[in-house]
Amino acid sequence: MKTVKEKYLVVGADFAGYPLKEAVCEHLRKKGWKIEDLGVKENSDPNDTENMFHRVGLRVGAKISEGEYERALIFCGTGMGIHIAASKCPHVHAGVVESLPAAIRAITGNGVNVLAMGAFYVAPQTACDIADAYLANSLGSGWEWWHNFYEFHKLAIDELESFDYETYKANGFKMEHLGDYDLTLDFDKKPEYNGRSERCDRKTIE
Numbered sequence: 224m225k226t227v228k229e230k231y232l233v234v235g236a237d238f239a240g241y242p243l244k245e246a247v248c249e250h251l252r253k254k255g256w257k258i259e260d261l262g263v264k265e266n267s268d269p270n271d272t273e274n275m276f277h278r279v280g281l282r283v284g285a286k287i288s289e290g291e292y293e294r295a296l297i298f299c300g301t302g303m304g305i306h307i308a309a310s311k312c313p314h315v316h317a318g319v320v321e322s323l324p325a326a327i328r329a330i331t332g333n334g335v336n337v338l339a340m341g342a343f344y345v346a347p348q349t350a351c352d353i354a355d356a357y358l359a360n361s362l363g364s365g366w367e368w369w370h371n372f373y374e375f376h377k378l379a380i381d382e383l384e385s386f387d388y389e390t391y392k393a394n395g396f397k398m399e400h401l402g403d404y405d406l407t408l409d410f411d412k413k414p415e416y417n418g419r420s421e422r423c424d425r426k427t428i429e
Contacts, residue, residue, distance in 0.1 A: 226293045227358055230255050233292040235262030235283040236342075237276040237305065238269060240298025243342035243350050247296065250351040251358075261286070262298075276300075280308025287336055288312040295337045296354060302341035309337045316380065321345050326353040327360055332372075334362040334380045368414060371404040378402050 225231030232251065236244035241263040248258055262279040272278075276299040286292045287309075299305040302319040310317045317337040318329040321344050329335040338357050340350050362380075363373030382401050391398065 224290050224293055225257075229257075231257050231259075231292060232358070233259045233261060233283055233286045233295045234297065235260065235279040235295070235305070236298035237274055237279050237300075238263050238267075239276070239300035240302075240305065240340075240342045243340060243345060243347060244296075244298040246347035247298075247340075247350050247354050251354060256358075259286075259292075276304045277308035280305040281312060284309035284312030284315045284317070284337060287315050293336065294358070296357075297337060297339045298342060299339070300341055300343045302339035302344075306337070306339035309339070314384065316383070320353060320357075323349070323352050323356055326357045327365075330357050330360045331362060331364050331366060332376050334376065370407045375404045378404060 225233075234244060234248060244260075244262065245265075248260070252258060261282045263274045267274060279299075280297055283295045283297050287295055295309070297305045297309055297317075302321075306317045306319045309315050315337050316333065316335050317339060318333060318335040319339045319341070320326045320329055321341065326338065329338060335357075338353075340353065345353070362376060366372040378401060382398060385401065386398075
């Protein structure tokens with residue numbers, strides 16, 4: 224698998240998301256990221272329907288499903304359509320974000336392995352900051368002070384990974400628990416609020 228630690232990333236965009244994808248990829252390549260692009264490129268034919276948002280999303284999602292890449296970035300006009308498509312692929316946990324705090328929480332709290340952004344709503348500099356923060360964090364990072372934060376959210380990921388709708392339906396639409404964790408808050412261990420948004424003091428990969 225090509226990992227974030229080794230600075231490997233797969234990306235994709237339709238024509239609406241292309242300008243934002245280009246800005247983010249240029250930014251990341253300057254930092255040494257090795258990027259495979261499965262969507263619209265500079266010389267792409269605008270009439271090539273293989274680059275419709277959902278088809279690009281499926282191509283990128285398949286790279287996660289097949290274990291070729293650890294994480295991906297995808298782009299369309301809103302981020303919504305391409306994210307829905309990628310989510311159809313097994314083992315994909317996709318999320319759409321439009322802000323830095325949301326991007327950080329997407330990975331630290333939800334383990335998102337495919338992050339989507341919409342070029343209609345996210346400015347290029349914000350998108351670059353989002354990409355940096357997303358790629359610099361992992362599940363649970365920054366939340367070590369919160370009792371069982373990692374375990375609680377990892378359980379959710381594991382239960383979704385093992386989810387089978389027919390089994391769920393046969394069980395009266397009740398989830399079979401793989402475990403349970405409480406989330407007791409110990410505010411004595413909570414870092415002091417510094418006036419910025421949640422966990423924006425992220426570490427950065429150089």
